[in-house]
Amino acid sequence: MDLKETLSVSIDALRANKLRAMLTSLGVIIGSASIVLVVTVALTSRKFVISQIEAVGANYVWAELVRSTEKAQPLSYELTPEDMQAVKDTIPAVAHVAGTSDLQTSVVAQGVVRPVTLIGVTTGYREIRNLVVFRGRYLDSLDMETRSKMCVITPQLAKRLFGQDNPVGRELHVGELIFTIIGVFNERVDTFGLSDIQTETVLIPFGLIKYYTNENTLKVLDVQAATAEDVSRVQRQLTQLLQSRHPSNAEYSVRTLSSILTAAKDISLALTVVLIVIAFIALLISGVGIMNIMLVTVTERTREIGIRKAIGAARKEIMYQFLTEAFLISGGGAVLGILIGLLVPVVVQFFLPGNLRVPVSPWSVVLAFAVSCSTGLFFGYLPANQAAKLQPIESLRYE
Numbered sequence: 001m002d003l004k005e006t007l008s009v010s011i012d013a014l015r016a017n018k019l020r021a022m023l024t025s026l027g028v029i030i031g032s033a034s035i036v037l038v039v040t041v042a043l044t045s046r047k048f049v050i051s052q053i054e055a056v057g058a059n060y061v062w063a064e065l066v067r068s069t070e071k072a073q074p075l076s077y078e079l080t081p082e083d084m085q086a087v088k089d090t091i092p093a094v095a096h097v098a099g100t101s102d103l104q105t106s107v108v109a110q111g112v113v114r115p116v117t118l119i120g121v122t123t124g125y126r127e128i129r130n131l132v133v134f135r136g137r138y139l140d141s142l143d144m145e146t147r148s149k150m151c152v153i154t155p156q157l158a159k160r161l162f163g164q165d166n167p168v169g170r171e172l173h174v175g176e177l178i179f180t181i182i183g184v185f186n187e188r189v190d191t192f193g194l195s196d197i198q199t200e201t202v203l204i205p206f207g208l209i210k211y212y213t214n215e216n217t218l219k220v221l222d223v224q225a226a227t228a229e230d231v232s233r234v235q236r237q238l239t240q241l242l243q244s245r246h247p248s249n250a251e252y253s254v255r256t257l258s259s260i261l262t263a264a265k266d267i268s269l270a271l272t273v274v275l276i277v278i279a280f281i282a283l284l285i286s287g288v289g290i291m292n293i294m295l296v297t298v299t300e301r302t303r304e305i306g307i308r309k310a311i312g313a314a315r316k317e318i319m320y321q322f323l324t325e326a327f328l329i330s331g332g333g334a335v336l337g338i339l340i341g342l343l344v345p346v347v348v349q350f351f352l353p354g355n356l357r358v359p360v361s362p363w364s365v366v367l368a369f370a371v372s373c374s375t376g377l378f379f380g381y382l383p384a385n386q387a388a389k390l391q392p393i394e395s396l397r398y399e
Contacts, residue, residue, distance in 0.1 A: 007277065010324040016163040017297075019331055024293045027286025028376065029332030029340070032368040034279035036341025039364035042272035044345075045056040047359065049264045057091060059095070061235050063242060066251040076249040077240070078217035081206075084122065086245060087223060091237045093230035098124035099211045102196055109161040116157060117198045118174060128224045129187060129197070130187035135184030136168040147207035152183040157200040158322025172202065177211065179204065197218060231256050283371060286333070287379035290326055294383035298322065298390075305390050315388040322384035323377060330376020334369045341368065 016022045052219075058310045065077055097172075097357045101118040119178050122285075131138070133152065143150050151172060158167040173180045179202070187197060196219075210216055225234040299303070307316060342365070347360040352358065 004145045010321055013323060015329060020060055020293060024290055025286075025329045025333030025336070027282060027289050028121065028330050028372050030107065030285055031228075031279055031283035031375075032334040032337030032372045033341040033344075034282055034337075035276060035371065036338055036364045036366040037344060038272065038275040038279055038347050039340070039361050042275065043359045043361055045391070046268035046272075046356075047264065047357075049268065052262065059228055059231055061223040061225060061231060061254065061256050062240060063216040063221040063223070063252050063254045064219065064240055066253050072361045073250075074247070075215075075217075078215070078249055079221050079252075081122070083245060084218065084221060086241060087221070087238060088198045090241060091223075091234060093226050093234050093237075094126045094223055095226045095333075096124040096222075096224040098122045098128050098222045099206065099220065100125065100196060100222065101206065101215075101219045103209075103212055105174060105212070107161075107202060107350030108209065109158075109170060112161050113159055114157065114200060115203055117196070117201045118209070118212070119196060119203050120200060121203050121293055124219055124224075125203075125222065128222045132188050133183045133185045135166070136181070136184065138183055139203065143206070146203045147205050149177055149204075149208070150182045151179040151202050151204045152185045153203075154197070154199060154201045155184050155186055157202070158184050160200065174202065174204075175212065177208070183351060184317025211354060217293060225250040229260055274314055283375045287330075287375040290329055290376055291379035291382055294322060294326055294380055296327075296387070298383050302390060305387055309390070318390075319329045319384045319388040322387050326376045327373060331369075331373050333376075336371070338365055338368050341365075347363070 051214065063079065065073070065079060067073065079099070081099060084097050087094060087097045099122045100119055102117055104115065105118045106113055106115050121139070123141055126133075126138055136152070139150060140154060142148070153167065153172070161167065161172075162170060167181045167184060170181050172181055181251075187204070221238075222235060223238060225231045235254055236254055242252045242254070243250075306320065309315075342360060345360055349358050
């Protein structure tokens with residue numbers, strides 16, 4: 001019996017028990033769809049998290065003084081604008097350097113008082129923190145040099161103080177100073193709590209923050225490496241530079257997003273492996289189901305097997321027929337499961353933000369089909385072998 005005839009006989013046998021074949025393949029459908037969906041979800045979440053972190057600044061390095069809670073630290077420990085200038089002059093792989101100093105205060109606009117975070121920033125802060133100005137303009141170099149009483153605010157604060165009105169050009173009272181709002185800004189992406197920018201924040205030129213703190217010091221020293229490959233070197237050189245410019249007892253925390261990026265990738269990989277193992281278990285259970293149903297089928301078709309052997313069918317042909325049936329059940333289920341797994345991301349894409357894409361890995365499709373078919377053939381071998389071993393005379397006498 002050639003391959004075409006074997007396939008035809010197997011299809012006819014499955015047609016005779018359509019409901020049984022469909023229910024048997026249900027586990028394979030679920031398992032193969034799960035593999036495709038699990039890999040798709042893992043890739044999407046991994047891509048989203050990594051893009052968010054990289055948008056914050058994959059080349060971002062920042063330094064802060066580690067403050068002791070037990071006693072006050074000398075002023076010589078504090079970071080200063082001179083440290084910022086030294087970074088510019090001595091670390092060649094640095095693209096931008098900025099410094100900030102902040103304090104909690106309150107602002108008054110149109111008779112409304114709001115608690116805010118007031119941050120004094122230097123030139124380069126916008127480039128490092130990926131700030132987007134969608135109304136008005138940002139603080140320019142002239143504002144920084146002349147210490148002009150200009151400020152930019154977050155959209156949340158603008159809405160709180162002015163509602164739907166345009167805040168650009170309005171006045172903002174911060175203590176005894178009156179600032180003119182020249183723009184409304186926001187961070188390009190969420191910063192996972194790593195930013196000093198809060199929902200209601202006012203940015204002013206760094207030179208003016210001294211009016212409130214009476215200190216010419218930086219709370220955070222922000223550095224942007226020229227490339228992602230330079231981050232570790234910049235981090236090391238920045239640590240050495242700060243240690244050389246301050247007393248030996250001063251301790252500084254110099255951090256990057258690389259560790260968070262690596263952790264996100266590792267967590268994504270671990271979750272993907274766990275979910276794929278769960279999908280494999282579903283396929284394993286479906287394989288046991290295929291084996292049980294095929295054993296029942298062999299028992300029901302014992303006389304048929306005896307007749308075929310009596311007219312000359314070889315053991316190999318009987319085995320191939322039952323293996324083909326198992327392959328059709330698992331392969332058909334795999335195709336349906338893969339189609340479901342591909343359809344779900346297409347539908348879900350319509351409900352996701354425009355900048356988020358759901359990537360489908362071709363390898364997940366190949367893996368789902370290969371594993372599903374292999375499961376069917378592996379668990380179908382025992383019933384097929386049992387059918388092939390039946391003796392013609394005993395089979396013909398079976399009732």
